[in-house]
Amino acid sequence: MGIKQLWHRLGSPRWFFEMSRRWPLIFGGLALLLLLTGTLWGLAFAPADYQQGNSFRIMYIHVPTSLVAQSAYIVMGVAGFMLLVWRMKLADMVLSAIVPFGLSMTALSLFTGAVWGRPTWGAWWVWDARTTSMLVLLFLYFGLYALRQAIPRQETAGRACAVLALVGTINIPIIKYSVDWWLTLHQPASFTLTEAPSMPMIMWMPLLVNVLGVYCLFGANLLGRLRLEILKREHSTQWVQEVVTSGRL
Amino acid sequence: MKLFYRQLRREFIVMFESLEEVANPLVFLFLGITLFALGTGGSSEALRDYAPAIIWVLVLLANLLSLEGLFRRDYEDGTLEQVVLLARPGFLPILAKVTAHWLFSGLAMTILAPLAALILYLPGSALPVLLTTLLVGTPALSLIGSVGAALTVGLRRGGVLLALLVLPLYVPVLIFGAGAVLQQMGGMDTAGQIYWLLVISMVSLTITPFAVQAALKIALEQS
Numbered sequence: 036m037g038i039k040q041l042w043h044r045l046g047s048p049r050w051f052f053e054m055s056r057r058w059p060l061i062f063g064g065l066a067l068l069l070l071l072t073g074t075l076w077g078l079a080f081a082p083a084d085y086q087q088g089n090s091f092r093i094m095y096i097h098v099p100t101s102l103v104a105q106s107a108y109i110v111m112g113v114a115g116f117m118l119l120v121w122r123m124k125l126a127d128m129v130l131s132a133i134v135p136f137g138l139s140m141t142a143l144s145l146f147t148g149a150v151w152g153r154p155t156w157g158a159w160w161v162w163d164a165r166t167t168s169m170l171v172l173l174f175l176y177f178g179l180y181a182l183r184q185a186i187p188r189q190e191t192a193g194r195a196c197a198v199l200a201l202v203g204t205i206n207i208p209i210i211k212y213s214v215d216w217w218l219t220l221h222q223p224a225s226f227t228l229t230e231a232p233s234m235p236m237i238m239w240m241p242l243l244v245n246v247l248g249v250y251c252l253f254g255a256n257l258l259g260r261l262r263l264e265i266l267k268r269e270h271s272t273q274w275v276q277e278v279v280t281s282g283r284l
Numbered sequence: 285m286k287l288f289y290r291q292l293r294r295e296f297i298v299m300f301e302s303l304e305e306v307a308n309p310l311v312f313l314f315l316g317i318t319l320f321a322l323g324t325g326g327s328s329e330a331l332r333d334y335a336p337a338i339i340w341v342l343v344l345l346a347n348l349l350s351l352e353g354l355f356r357r358d359y360e361d362g363t364l365e366q367v368v369l370l371a372r373p374g375f376l377p378i379l380a381k382v383t384a385h386w387l388f389s390g391l392a393m394t395i396l397a398p399l400a401a402l403i404l405y406l407p408g409s410a411l412p413v414l415l416t417t418l419l420v421g422t423p424a425l426s427l428i429g430s431v432g433a434a435l436t437v438g439l440r441r442g443g444v445l446l447a448l449l450v451l452p453l454y455v456p457v458l459i460f461g462a463g464a465v466l467q468q469m470g471g472m473d474t475a476g477q478i479y480w481l482l483v484i485s486m487v488s489l490t491i492t493p494f495a496v497q498a499a500l501k502i503a504l505e506q507s
Contacts (some may be wrong), residue, residue, distance in 0.1 A: 119498065174452040181448050185439050191506040195435050198499045199449060202431055205491065206453050209484060213456035217463065 048124055049274050055258055062255035069248030077241035084238075090154045095241055097147040099249035100140045101169065105207075107137035107253065108172060112204025113177070115197030127193035128268070131183060131202060132260035136253065138176040140141045145169055168214040175203050189268070204242070291367075295384035305353065305419035306388045309346040313393060314400065316342040316359040317400055328405045335393035336402035336414065342400075343393050343418065347425045348447055350389045355500070356431040364437075368500050375493035378500070381432045384494070390422025406465075413468040413478075417461040421481040428453050434499035435489070438506055456484055457475050 044050045077095035084091040111133050126284035148166055149159045158165070179196055180248035269275045318336045324330045331338075356365035371377045397418055397465050401411050432450035436442035464477035 106416045171452050171455055174448070178445075178449045178452065181445055182435065185436070185441075185445050186312065188506050191502055195499065198431070198495055198502065199435060202428075202453070202492075202495055205487075206456075209456045210452075210489075213459040213480070217459045 045125055046121075046123055048128070048269055049272075051125060052262055052265045055262060058263065059259040060257050062251045062258060065249050066251035066255055069244050069251060073241045073248055077245065081238045083099065085207050087155060090151060091224075093147050093151045095245050095282060097144060097151060098242060100147065100244060101145040101248045103249045103253050104140040104144055104169070104172060106250075107140065108200075108207065109204060111137070111200040113197075113262055115204075117177055117194060119195040119201070124268075127190070127197070128261050128264040129257070130196050132257055132264055134176060134180050134183070136256045137261075138173070138180065140168060140249075140253075141173045141176055145173065158188030164215045164217060164260035167217070168211050171210055171214070172207075175207075179203075264283075285376075287376045288380045292384055295381055295411040299388055301386065304317035305446075306350075306392075309350040310390055310392055310396060312349060313342050313346045313400065316345065317403060319382065321403070332405040332407065335401065335419040336410070336469070338404060339397065339400050339406075339460040340417075340458055340465075341415065343390075343422065344425065344451070344458060346393065347389050347422065348444055348450060350385065351426075351429040351433045351450070352443055352446060353391060354385055354430060355437040359437045359438075359503070364500065365504050368497070369370070369502060374497050378430070378493050378496050382426050385430070386423050386426040390418070390426055394422065396417040407469060410465050410468045413474050414465045416478055417464045417481055419460045420478060420485055421457045424457050424481070424485040424488045425454060427485070427492040428457075431492050431495045431499060434496045434503060437500070438503040460484070 074095060078092055081092070083089050111130055114126040114129040114133070117123050118130065145166070148169070152161055152166075153159050179199055182199055183192045183196050186195055266275055266279070317338060320334070320342075321331060324334070355364055358367070367377045368374060394415060395413055398411060401414055406414065429450050432446050432453075435449065436446045439445065460477040460480045464474040464481075467477070468474050
């Protein structure tokens with residue numbers, strides 16, 4: 036199937052629903068496997084850090100959640116663009132399906148950061164660059180959530196959120212830069228794909244596994260919510276009624 | 285361009301007719317400063333140290349308060365619909381409205397800022413930097429805020445929502461604005477932050493009018 040054809044088919048929720056039947060299960064299974072492996076490996080088998088001792092192990096949750104929380108917002112920006120330009124129904128659903136996941140991942144990242152900060156920095160909360168920009172990201176997610184709740188008509192709400200997500204996505208680099216400039220107490224990113232890891236391989240590998248796992252979780256969550264959203268929004272169409280009554284979900 | 289000036293003139297007429305509405309955010313600015321002074325016990329050292337933060341945060345909030353009315357009146361009497369439908373290019377009247385908003389909020393607050401600096405014991409040497417940052421930073425506030433105002437214009441209880449949408453986007457302006465004044469007080473160079481404020485204002489100027497246009501169309505659809 037050519038790209039152009041795929042593009043046109045993405046406009047049809049029905050096609051997407053039927054094609055993606057097994058995907059949440061596949062992604063969910065992969066996520067479970069990877070997260071279990073990575074977490075067990077990281078918590079039980081990776082060696083303790085020579086400076087931070089065992090407290091560094093929370094990194095295996097903290098880093099993946101932070102990464103996926105930021106990626107999720109960027110995905111929303113892309114979906115917002117697609118919705119505004121091509122009026123793609125699916126993009127609107129993506130936009131509404133990501134918010135709860137992004138919100139919870141951002142909150143989890145802030146929480147694990149606080150737990151790590153207590154033994155390491157001696158305080159639950161430190162106003163440094165990265166924690167602050169994560170907090171701002173949390174507020175951005177809240178804003179999107181609140182805007183959608185405030186507008187009664189679904190289609191209007193979707194497009195309004197798309198505008199907000201786009202403006203937010205343009206703003207994220209500026210916010211990040213300004214906050215970085217503001218104060219930097221936090222260590223530089225401990226996980227980048229472009230540079231050789233600064234930690235030993237045995238500590239880095241579980242992190243990689245967990246990062247992949249949390250992205251699979253993102254995929255599973257997004258696809259599951261999308262399929263549910265399709266059923267909800269298209270509930271009056273014949274094909275949805277057939278699917279539901281025949282139990283071929 | 286004619287479209288721009290006509291809209292600007294119209295905004296002026298409306299604003300002069302309801303001067304109390306224009307004055308409210310400015311009064312709020314000084315009321316807020318008073319509350320901060322009362323809350324900190326009025327010690328001159330504490331107030332001087334926090335003066336840049338207090339002034340900038342209150343400018344942000346006062347700006348936010350005045351934003352709610354930016355499109356509301358025109359939305360309610362139907363003018364907004366005509367403007368969005370008929371004006372070509374459509375961003376010009378929007379830009380005129382935002383310009384008028386800036387003149388009566390950002391610029392007005394910049395002009396009143398020396399008074400605010402005086403009662404907060406800000407050292408005189410830091411005043412030029414404060415005024416410069418306000419002058420180049422507040423246009424970004426009006427521009428970014430106009431997107432939020434456009435998104436919430438049709439909603440009955442838009443006030444708190446507007447704050448929730450707009451304030452996170454104000455973060456960089458606050459950081460560079462207050463940061464520059466603090467650095468000046470610490471005897472450091474401030475050109476970098478001022479350039480950054482200019483960049484943010486310029487980028488907002490090029491992007492936000494189109495976002496506002498899209499948002500207004502969406503808001504008008506639901507009415």
